[in-house]
Amino acid sequence: MSAASARHTAKRASKSKxxxxxxxxxxxxxxxxxxxxxxxAVEIRQxxxxxxxxxxxxxxxxxxxxxxxxxxxxxxxxxxxxxxxESLVPIRYARMMASPFAFYRGAAAIMASDLSSTASTGLHxxxxxxxxxxxxGGFATPERKLVFxxxxxxxxxxxxxxxxxxxLCASLVVAARANECPADDAHDIAWxxxxxxxxxxxxxxxxxxxxxxxxxxxxxxxxxxxxxEQMKKLTTKNxxxxxxxxxxMKEFVKLTVAGGSPARIQDEPPLLYHDADLQxxxxxxxxxxxxxxxxxxxQPERRVLLDRFEAVDAAVKVVGVGSVGTYCGIILFxxxxxxxxxxxFKEARESVIDPFVGRNPYAHQGQRVVAGQRLMQSxxxxxxxxxxxxxxxxxxxxxxxxxxxxxxxxxNTANLRRYGRLCAHTLARAHARSGDALLLAAYLGxxxxxxxxxxxxxxxxxxxxxxxxxAMVKAARAGRIQVATID
Numbered sequence: 178m179s180a181a182s183a184r185h186t187a188k189r190a191s192k193s194k195x196x197x198x199x200x201x202x203x204x205x206x207x208x209x210x211x212x213x214x215x216x217x218a219v220e221i222r223q224x225x226x227x228x229x230x231x232x233x234x235x236x237x238x239x240x241x242x243x244x245x246x247x248x249x250x251x252x253x254x255x256x257x258x259x260x261x262x263e264s265l266v267p268i269r270y271a272r273m274m275a276s277p278f279a280f281y282r283g284a285a286a287i288m289a290s291d292l293s294s295t296a297s298t299g300l301h302x303x304x305x306x307x308x309x310x311x312x313x314g315g316f317a318t319p320e321r322k323l324v325f326x327x328x329x330x331x332x333x334x335x336x337x338x339x340x341x342x343x344x345l346c347a348s349l350v351v352a353a354r355a356n357e358c359p360a361d362d363a364h365d366i367a368w369x370x371x372x373x374x375x376x377x378x379x380x381x382x383x384x385x386x387x388x389x390x391x392x393x394x395x396x397x398x399x400x401x402x403x404x405x406e407q408m409k410k411l412t413t414k415n416x417x418x419x420x421x422x423x424x425x426m427k428e429f430v431k432l433t434v435a436g437g438s439p440a441r442i443q444d445e446p447p448l449l450y451h452d453a454d455l456q457x458x459x460x461x462x463x464x465x466x467x468x469x470x471x472x473x474x475x476q477p478e479r480r481v482l483l484d485r486f487e488a489v490d491a492a493v494k495v496v497g498v499g500s501v502g503t504y505c506g507i508i509l510f511x512x513x514x515x516x517x518x519x520x521x522f523k524e525a526r527e528s529v530i531d532p533f534v535g536r537n538p539y540a541h542q543g544q545r546v547v548a549g550q551r552l553m554q555s556x557x558x559x560x561x562x563x564x565x566x567x568x569x570x571x572x573x574x575x576x577x578x579x580x581x582x583x584x585x586x587x588x589n590t591a592n593l594r595r596y597g598r599l600c601a602h603t604l605a606r607a608h609a610r611s612g613d614a615l616l617l618a619a620y621l622g623x624x625x626x627x628x629x630x631x632x633x634x635x636x637x638x639x640x641x642x643x644x645x646x647x648a649m650v651k652a653a654r655a656g657r658i659q660v661a662t663i664d
Contacts, residue, residue: 239630261502306332333549
């Protein structure tokens with residue numbers, strides 16, 4: 178056992194008590210028949226896991242060394258900018274250049290290319306595809322409960338489960354460095370997340386399938402267990418603000434022209450604006466067909482609800498880091514009684530994972546995103562659907578619905594460790610929905626081998642990310658890419 182493993186093993190008991198996600202009881206009442214079937218299933222999975230380990234040991238998932246030759250990361254960025262709105266691409270580059278952490282958020286395609294050269298278990302399931310720590314957060318379910326879950330699925334597809342774990346844990350190291358945490362702490366944060374993924378997958382492996390499917394992470398319970406009083410107060414304040422008024426009314430006040438009739442979205446270029454060229458390019462008939470396509474993708478009872486609203490305006494809205502330059506925007510709807518509803522439309526392009534793992538089951542990229550989100554999330558937006566434009570494919574959802582984003586830049590070592598474990602729990606739950614939790618748990622085992630491997634990969638890949646960020650800065654200075662000036 179390594180020194181790091183020994184240290185972690187000694188601390189595990191005390192750390193688990195501080196976890197934001199307390200383990201649930203692994204016991205459940207089963208009949209003698211189901212117990213026998215369960216034990217047989219365990220034996221089968223253990224044998225399968227042994228065969229997988231023989232081909233891809235847990236240790237082989239660790240470390241990172243760039244392949245030779247390795248694709249130029251700037252070339253990949255330029256390639257993934259093709260087909261985007263040309264005037265917005267410099268904003269994408271500017272946001273990524275801000276720091277290695279910002280760069281990492283927009284570099285999913287670079288990491289996918291790199292991961293394709295690493296050892297793989299060959300076990301594929303529905304993955305997020307871009308599971309960095311900012312793509313998790315709180316939001317309201319259709320039942321108006323606040324839950325913590327994954328909240329971005331632009332890259333979701335059927336792919337290697339370990340890619341999600343590696344992207345999450347490496348992002349924790351990158352974030353820890355951005356927050357000036359000591360190097361040993363950055364390593365430990367990634368290790369703790371990988372260990373939490375292993376432990377929670379073991380819980381889902383023995384949980385009745387329906388219980389695992391219905392499982393969710395209550396956001397307010399998470400806040401109640403926070404140990405950092407300052408972070409607890411800040412998060413509680415954010416939750417209170419999210420609950421005070423409907424998200425759509427707040428956005429209506431913030432995003433629309435005061436006193437306008439009919440209501441109109443306020444232009445705030447270059448991040449929010451009406452695109453006259455786009456309006457002229459797409460005919461009224463094409464817009465109507467696109468809406469009908471989206472309408473048909475919804476469940477019947479939700480069509481009844483949406484039918485009570487009328488679209489009154491639409492505008493381009495630049496969002497995120499990786500999405501900048503894709504065709505994204507908002508549509509303002511108003512009901513007969515004056516209630517506002519904002520839907521966000523986002524262009525759905527091929528997942529950055531798919532070129533390396535094969536064709537996904539969906540020819541329509543918007544449907545790929547929606548299907549993946551519905552499968553991985555414990556509860557999804559009632560207006561989540563997809564549509565087809567003349568040249569592009571899209572998915573739609575509510576602009577915000579009591580959304581609570583993590584305050585990553587304010588997190589110290591202890592905060593990041595707890596938050597990383599929380600994200601890992603969430604990821605294990607999402608993977609258990611489409612994957613074989615028994616088989617995954619059997620592969621992961623009970624030792625520290627998996628956590629050691631993922632932590633070593635995460636530290637090494639954080640080094641690679643810093644090098645790639647520096648390469649982008651150099652390319653910008655050389656005029657190879659054009660970068661916008663952002664105030």
